[in-house]
Amino acid sequence: MIDKSWQCLIAKGEGNGWRVHRRGGDNPPEMTFTGGNGDVDRHNVAMTVGEDPETWHHVAGVTDSSTQEQILYLDGEEVARKSGATLADRGNPMRIGDNPDAANRNWQGKVDDVAIWGRALAPFEVADIWNGGDGKSIEEMLGLAIPFEFTNIIYNAAEDGFRLEWNSKPNKTYALFFSESLEEFDADIDDSITSQGETTVYPGEDEWLPNPLEGAPKLFFRIEENQ
Structure with a gap:
């Protein structure tokens, strides 16, 4: 005023x-x-x-x-x-x-x-x-506003496996967790995933992550950047 x-x-x-x-x-x-x-x-x-x-x-x-x-x-x-x-x-x-x-x-x-x-x-x-x-x-x-999140999750029913993709930063490592609920992510799949640059695909372009909770009605993934 x-x-x-x-x-x-x-x-x-x-x-x-x-x-x-x-x-x-x-x-x-x-x-x-x-x-x-x-x-x-x-x-x-x-x-x-x-x-x-x-x-x-x-x-x-x-x-x-x-x-x-x-x-x-x-x-x-x-x-x-x-x-x-x-x-x-x-x-x-x-x-x-x-x-x-x-x-x-x-x-x-x-x-x-x-x-x-x-x-x-x-x-x-x-x-x-x-x-x-x-x-x-x-x-x-400053290039700090790129959301840190999964950008793609593909499920292959024939292989009962997943392929995950997320925004990442060069020269960083990541830890991947899974859970049957959104409350606890105590189970880790891999705690030292090397960044592939601005985008990381896990386990790889032609690979599938075996379903860690076979037969579970629902499954959640969580990715964390290691400090």
């Missing part, structure tokens, strides 16, 4: 620190970015925080030390740029929804998927995060 003139989204401080905030006195209300040299210039792109609480926006501030420029992106597009940026660590704690150097500038709204990168993002990377408004999670960008 716009019930105060200054609202800080995320900050490390004033001066040559950095902050993303709604600047007081702007008409229409604007988001701005300080990345080592004061606020970027006005961009005349209004973001009326609170007018529609279900509308999400993506805000990104980039300081490029190689060019000494600070750049503000709104919803995947560059809207302002300023030169002469010299970013410094002011020793303050980073705060989300507040500014450690300026009291009573709390953010009035929702915040999600905050990320701080150790390098300057390229324009196409910022656009990729915005993803046309659908959004892309930080986990997905």
